[in-house]
Amino acid sequence: MKTTLIPEKKRILVVDDQTQNTRLLKLYLEQASYVVREENNAGAALSGAEEFQPQLILLDVMMPGLGGGELAALFRASPKLKGVPIVFLTAAVTKGEVDAGGGQLGGFPFLAKPIVLSEVLACVKRHLEPESRHES
Numbered sequence: 001m002k003t004t005l006i007p008e009k010k011r012i013l014v015v016d017d018q019t020q021n022t023r024l025l026k027l028y029l030e031q032a033s034y035v036v037r038e039e040n041n042a043g044a045a046l047s048g049a050e051e052f053q054p055q056l057i058l059l060d061v062m063m064p065g066l067g068g069g070e071l072a073a074l075f076r077a078s079p080k081l082k083g084v085p086i087v088f089l090t091a092a093v094t095k096g097e098v099d100a101g102g103g104q105l106g107g108f109p110f111l112a113k114p115i116v117l118s119e120v121l122a123c124v125k126r127h128l129e130p131e132s133r134h135e136s
Contacts, residue, residue: 009033009034009035010034010035010055010056010128011034011035011036011037011052011053011054011055011056012029012034012035012036012037012054012055012056012057012058012124013036013037013039013045013048013049013052013054013056013057013058014026014029014036014037014038014039014057014058015039015040015042015045015049015057015058015059015060015063015068015071016040016058016059016060016063016089017040017041017042017060017063017064018040018060019038019040021060021089021113021115022038022039022040023038024115024117025038025058025115025120026038028117028120028121029120029121029124032121032124034124037052037054042063042064042065042066042067042068042071043065043066045066045071046071046074046075046078046081049075049078049080049081049084050078050080050081053080054081054084055084055085055128056084056085056086056087056124056127056128057075057081057084057085057086057087058087058089058120058124059071059072059086059087059088059089060088060089060090061088061089061090061110062090062091068088068090072086072088072108085109085127086108087108087109087110087111087123087124087127088108088109088110088111089110089111089113089115090110090111090112090113091112091113091114109123109127111123
């Protein structure tokens with residue numbers, strides 16, 4: 001009898017202080033067969049991420065208290081998270097600025113809000129394909 005391995009579903013952490021944003025992304029990404037954890041408190045996001053061990057982090061830039069840039073630095077400093085790709089989500093730039101900036105913000109890829117679900121899914125797939133992932 002031949003056994004086939006069922007691939008493990010990829011884990012994505014979505015961090016945004018707006019619950020409607022995290023809920024929408026969670027529902028959409030779960031429909032695409034990802035395991036998603038929402039975090040709406042930036043202060044709790046580091047410990048939540050270390051526990052969840054995501055393979056991708058979608059991170060809002062502007063949040064009360066701890067901003068996305070500061071949180072990204074904490075993720076990079078964590079031995080458990082330093083190699084996890086981070087994609088910023090921000091309303092501070094337009095889609096035109098995303099394209100003009102080469103899709104990077106502070107060295108991280110980013111998507112402009114309001115988000116377009118098909119763009120999010122394409123971005124997620126790009127970052128979770130084994131051949132396109134670079135370990136640090």
